[in-house]
Amino acid sequence: MKVAINVLQALALILGAPLVRGVVARFKAFLQRRQGASIWRPYSDLAKLFRKEDLVPPTASGVFRVVPFVLFGTTICVAAFVPLVQPSALLASGGDFFLFVYLLAMGRFFLSLGGFDGGSAFGGMGASREALVSSLAEAPFLLSLVAVAILASHADIAGMVAWTLQQNIFNISAVHILAFTSLAMVVIAETGRMPVDNPTTHLELTMIHEGMVLEYSGPSLAWIEWASAVKLHAMLALLVALFVPWGMASSVSVGAIGLALLLYCAKATLLMVLLAVIESGMAKLRMYLVPDFLGVASAVSALAVIFTTLVKR
Amino acid sequence: MPLAPIELGFVFLLAALGFFVPLLLIASQAKRARSLAIALVIGGNLIGCFVAALCFWRESNPLLDLSRFTPFPFALGIDRLSALFLLLICTVAVPVAIFAASYFDNHYGEHRRNWMWAFFSLFLLSMIVVVTASTGFAFLVGWELMTLISAGLILMEGDSAERCHNVFIYLLMMHAGAAAVAASFFLFLPYSHGLGFAAIRTASAGVPAGIRTLIFLLAFVGFGTKAGIIPLHLWLPRAHPIAPSPVSALMSSVMLKTAVYGFVRFAFDFLGGGPSWSGYIVLLAGAVSGLLGVLYAIAEHDLKRLLAYHSVENIGIIYLGLGTSLVFLAHHQPVLAALALIAALLHTFNHALFKSLLFLGAGAISNATQTVDLEELGGLQRRMPVTGATFLIACCSIVGLPLFNGFISEWLTFRSFLAGSILTNTKAQIVLPLMVGVLALIGGLAAACFVKVFGVAFLGRSRSAEAEHAVEVPVSMQGGMIMLAAACLLIGTLPGILLHPLASLAQVLIPGGGVPEETLIIARVIPWIAAIILGVSMTGALLKRRERMVRTWACGLPGLTSRMQYTSTGFSKPIRFVFSSVYKPDRKIDRLPADQPYFPVSITYRSVRTTSYEKTIYRPFVEMILSAAHQLRRMQTGNIQVYLLYIFVTLVSLLAFLRFQK
Helix, strand or coil, rough: HHHHHHHHHHHHHHEEEEHHHHHHHHHHHHHHHCCCCCCCCCHHHHHHHHHCCCCCCCCCCHHHHEEEEEHHHHHHHHHHHCCEEEEEEECHHHHHHHHHHHHHHCCCCHHHHHHHHHCCCHHHHHHHHHHHHHHHHHHHHHHHHHHHHHCCCCCCCHHHHHHHHCCHHHHHHHHHHEEEEEEHHHHHHHCCCCCCCCCCCCCCCCCCCCHCCCCCHHHHHHHHHHHHHHHHHHHHHHHHHHHCCCCCCCCCCHHHHHHHHHHHHHHHHHHHHHHHHHHHHCCCCCCHHHHHHHHHHHHHHHHHHHHHHHCCC | CCCCHHHHHHHHHEEEEEHHHHHHHHCCCCCHHHHHHHHHHHHHHHHHHHHHHHHHHCCCEEECCCCEEEEEEEEEHHHHHHHHHHHHHHHHHHHHHHHHHHHHHHHHHHHHHHHHHHHHHHHHHHHHHHHHHHHHHHHHHHHHHHHHHHHHHHHCCCCCCHCCCCCCHHHHHHHHHHHHHHHHHHHHHHHHHCCCCHHHHHHHHHHHHHHHHHHHHHHHHHHHEEEEEEECCHHHHHHHHHCHHHHHHHHHHHHHHHHHHHHHHHHHHHHHCCCHHHHHHHHHHHHHHHHHHHHHHHHHHHHHHHHHHHHHHHHHHHHHHHHHHHHHHHHCHHHHHHHHHHHHHHHHHHHHHHHHHHHHHHHHHHHHHHCHEEEEEEEECCCCCCHHHHHHHHHHHHHHHCHHHHHHHHHHHHHHHHHHHHCHHHHHHHHHHHHHHHHHHHHHHHHHHHHHHHHHHHHHCCCCCHHCCCCCCCCCHHHHEEEEEEHHHHHHHHCHHHHHHHHHHHHHHHCCCCCCCHHHHHHHHHHHHHHHHHHHHHHHHHHHHCCCCCCCCCCCCCCCCCHCCCCCHHHHHCCCCCHHHHCCCEEEEEEEECCCCCCCCEEEEEEEECCCHHHHHHHHHHHHHHHHHHHHCCCCCCCHHHHHHHHHHHHHHHHHHHHHHC
């Protein structure tokens, strides 16, 4: 039964991912006083792309063709790590946060290679910028998770969540605040949102993610877009699960699971509103200010790790 | 005395590499003799693999004592640690030799080829002697031979002034290192009966703390020079790129590992750990080598030099594991110490596999295009699919992506850092978890670097005519690379096959070590993830429908040229900009003609790294020695009376010393 719920929550994470994009876009439209598209729009976009044919540049090798699948495969593995409605997940036993982070890195590695294979300047440009952002984001990403893991004495994400569930909601330590701050900054950088990358741009000078996927079209693009939606959703779910897991079902009953799902939706929506506010309220950072942004995240996460020695005893 | 099969195999390996192969090659120029010699090298190493595997898994310790024939105790033996490194050497040697069979044919004439193979075989023998030596003398003999033969192999490629200078620096630094290693052996002498490893082991408990510290530091510096930790790495990016590719592969993947072997032998086997500061020194060396190594690598566009800097980086990662293990040992946590040691040893093994594969890939590229400059390559994946695929596997492994072998060892290193939080010592509690950040940064930068290498060399458009007309390398070169790639994937998806024997090795080196549970966890979860990713890729490939070839989007221009692509230098620019304090670049832009700045005919741009270890560390050191020598020269007046006076004074002072000694 528990396994069935784990499968279902991973599926919910994967299938609900386009909705997250739609909701964020809708909130942004609201904040910018536009009418905005329906929140279901990303699904119809995907459906449209899946029906189209694949356009492949003449320079493309086999690498170009396998990238969408490797990216999607690693991303759904990542989704299977994150608890949604109960403090356990499909790959919880043994699948720790190092594996989580490195699976994301694997998808990114292949996506960057796909960018190169088009043979245009934009792919290399996107890959080069992505290399800068991601190589600097990895350290704060891992360190903030390390801080939480030290407090919980667990390295697997489900164990960390289970530990946090047993704590009092008002008994939040400085470590949690610091770790949340730096992890939130990393999520923004990793998922390519403002102020690090503009997900809606196609202007050469500012593209990062869009630069790498510029040559993809049709079903390949659909897999990539879906994977990046799942990545965004998994990261938001990770923030929810690690820092505000209260309300997750402790027993396997329809009522508890339903309540947990509702609560999760509420918490995730709150995060999406926050994301929309940040994206609408901030201008994109200059490329060479991004390292400073991530430097702050690194410093904050290092402080979080150092403070664990004080909090633990 | 009848020899058991294991000993027989070992003797065959030694005799083949050290005697039959060189003899055959020197005695006869015939093609058949050479084919037989190559077969002997490959066969001998295959047998070596079996011998090592048997010793490793079954734990039998054959010993070959030759002391009767040598003026000093000379014995070779295989215990578990030796067996691991013997396995490493033979496993890498087989595919490299298969690769070299056609590489040497394509690159050298009849005569030189024979010498190349003879030295190749002796080089392997010297490394085998180093890792199986069970007396100090045997170790030092192997150590010295290894240096000299590798220098010979580099010189055989050519003897230009620059090459000779690089080889000179290589030999100089190796001998400084060898002196430190020899000194650390001889410091045991007053306390142990001879330099047999068993005697040293039993005697080490009785060595006073000060001498132990000295031995540790000397071993650290001596082996560190060979391993190439920063700032002792100076020779590495000079010597590795100029050797023939199969030899570079052996030097980088196996010869550096003998230094790791020596350090583990001293720090763990002989000394049994030390105070916690020794662990922190090793950690610091690892962190500095790892970070600077990868940063220097990113700035390179000569593929072989880039790979050489990555060896520095990976040695850094290995030292991070070793240092963590020493810290745990000092805080009496044998199980965690075993975990970190397993991580370091596994990374040693993994690095040997993927780094030799990368160097062989570089050899295949230079075979096909006559260059290893990344800026001249591009689009090779479509022309050399096998080289490309195996090179991609090596890239994924060195970056440490899941499902590839590098990940397993990096993951174990991460877990041992994280485990540092359970120590009661506050310093360790803070330092070890923070090291996660350092290793993550190293990993992130390495990923950036190999996106650059693979993206620029194998994908997109060709940047030169040679790359445009490249053809796939011969089958035997492909075979060597495929074997190594398969090994990388096998360890990456089924890590249990190496982790369990390594755990038992760690138990030998660290008493009370036990089997760390992390090794079991990773062996369980990785196959599932492999299955998911493979499943998705297969489904995707089956679902895939029609595709149509269209021109790449060129902003409406008539077409793209290869010069419009991102170059290797351009790719690494953001990272070099952010870390400019590491490189301190000196930029020069020359526009011609000078009086027309807006319409120049030609622009040349040059940017060189000005941070140099020669200038800041080595030059002052050399000058110190030179000035000391100058002072000493004052004594040498050339006047016979003064020399007679020296003799007289020495005699008198010796007599006085003897008189007052009692």
